[in-house]
Amino acid sequence: MAPHTPPIPTPVRELMQAHQLAETDLAFVAFALDAPGERLAWQAERAMPPASTMKSLTGIVALDRLGANWRGRTELLAEGRLQDGVLEGALVLRGGADATLDWNALHGLLRQAREAGLRELRGGVRIDRNRFKPAREDVGAAPFDEAPEFPYNTRPDALNLNGGELTLRLTGSASDVQARWAPAWSGLTVDAGAMRPVERRCTDWEDGWQTPSVRADAAGVRVTLAGEFPRDCQVAQNLNLIDRQQLAAQAIRQQWQELGGQLAGEIVEGRAAADARLVAVHQAPPLAEWLRGAMKRSDNPLTRLLFLELGASHPRAGEFTSTRLAADAALRDWLREQGIDDKALVTDNGSGLSRSERLSPALLAGALQVAAGKPWAPELESALPLAGRDGTLARRLKGTPAEARARLKTGTLRDAVGLAGYLLDGRNRRWVVVALVHTERAAERGRPVLDALIAHLAAQR
Incomplete structure (x- = not known):
């Protein structure tokens, strides 16, 4: 793009005026990967609410730190003596950030326990959610909005049985x-x-x-x-209406009975004993597989689960008072290692479903630029919605030069919208682009402006 090109392209500026957006409501940066110094930028260093574009940063760091093949896991462990099918101690269900632990997966775990010879659980069942600190973020938490019972608002825990729903x-x-x-x-x-x-x-x-x-x-x-x-x-x-401990207890009792088992004692929360023996395991698919669905449909709980796992996996996790603080450190450590200034970053839950999270277009664009050169870059790109074709972009940018040529994470809150990812221009050059709008009625007023910017970039020759 020519150096004299105005920072805000004319068609974008005209649309901003039509929707009564001030120039200060918009911030963006865009550059071709083969010419990052020739960038189009406006307020690129300004920290703004990222909405769900924040998920792309969490996904990038997770792919690099945990690996595309990382798999969350759920374990069943036995405590105490097992004799003639009777377990004297507790059967422990321990969570390990398993993104796919649904009712069928729980049934499969319990069936494995029955096939391993367990019949009667005299010591009851203990549910261990303690991989994250605190184990239950949902208890006493203030609701994000007026619909706390709907899935997008669910706060995950390390067990995350059926998403708590x-x-x-x-x-x-x-x-x-x-x-x-x-x-x-x-x-x-x-x-x-x-x-x-x-x-x-x-x-x-x-x-x-x-x-x-x-x-x-x-x-x-x-x-x-x-x-x-x-x-x-x-x-x-x-x-998400029923307390997850009560929900898990009802499911475990009924499924264990259906499998022909007997359960004495209570179903409680607590840690597994250090000498508990592994009985059965359920593993989620590799991160690259389930991240694709989570990013395309902008799944808040699953991204929050991944953010917390980044904290739990931090080398100094034990030094932090909460897993969320450790996750914040994980993002900042990664950014600094890549030479990206993290001063514009404010984290909350890593998903963008927050009134407090902030980042700048320059910060996120820097992360996307680094990610484009990583071995797992194809996994990241395939996870991003494809313009006009799938995910949260299925109905957007149709009939524009960006259709099927832009992979972008969307973001929408009441007062913030954004797009972040990659696109191909008219010469098939790959671009990084991050664009954010912060204003009242952002979806109505800002989304057309963002789409116009993407279409303009994709048409460049």
Whole structure:
């Protein structure tokens, strides 16, 4: 691009004026990888909310530090004597940042224990979430927004069983609304008697949703629904409503019984004994495989899980008061090793679902530039949404020069939007680009401006 080119391209500036965006609302940097010194930049050093573009930095550091083949794992361990199928001590379920530990995976672990000869668990079951510090970030945490029960808001832990969520199936008819849990674990009930069936499009069912009330006692957990739901509509929605320890306990009891086992004693939280013996293991797919899905659909809980694993894997993890602080150090250590100034970085959970996280376009562009030269660069690029084709970019940039030629991580919050990644221009040169907008109604006003910038860069010859 010619040196005299104005920092903000004319079509982008015109669109900013049309959407009443001030020049200070936009920050970006873009350069061809074969000519990084010839860059187009505006406020490139300014620290701004990255929204979910933050996930690309977490993913980059994880691929380099943990490796594309790193696999989280869940272990079942036995404590005490095992004789004639009777385990005198506890059976321990220990979490290890396994991104794919769902109900079926739990059943497989318990089945392995039965096949290893365990029948009766006299010492109960202990759930060990202590790979991260604190073990339960969700306890007492302030909600991010007014919908804490929806999956994007879930705070992961080291076990992360089914993401801490349970599926609610809702069916509306002319006269009432029916609800049931799936799976239907015993001790967990749901009452939809107060929900009103209304005339509304099924796709807009959330418009009538109200946060349910939850009551737990010795008999189990009862969830009471309220609000409205469309007639002739069926929805299956994962929700984070039931305390994860109660949810895990119900699942373990029922699955162990279904496998022909007996369980005496309580299901509690705690650490595995140092001499506990390994009984069964479940491993997640390699990082490069599940990162692809997490990045394309911008999965907050899975990225937060990865961020925490970076902290747990830090060589000096024990020196920090929390795993999140260790994860922050992991990102900063990596940036400094690459010669990237980290002063613009403010971390919270590594996913961008935060009002406090900050980074500059220059910082993130530097990380993307380094990543492009790494052996795992293809794994990173394949994880990024492809413009106009898949993930969070499936419906964006269609019919522009960037369609199918840009791989970009999107970011959206109420007051922040962004794009970060790579694109090919009209001469098939690869570019790094990071662009952020921070303003009110950012999705409505800023997203068209970002798309115009990407389209302009992709059209360069």
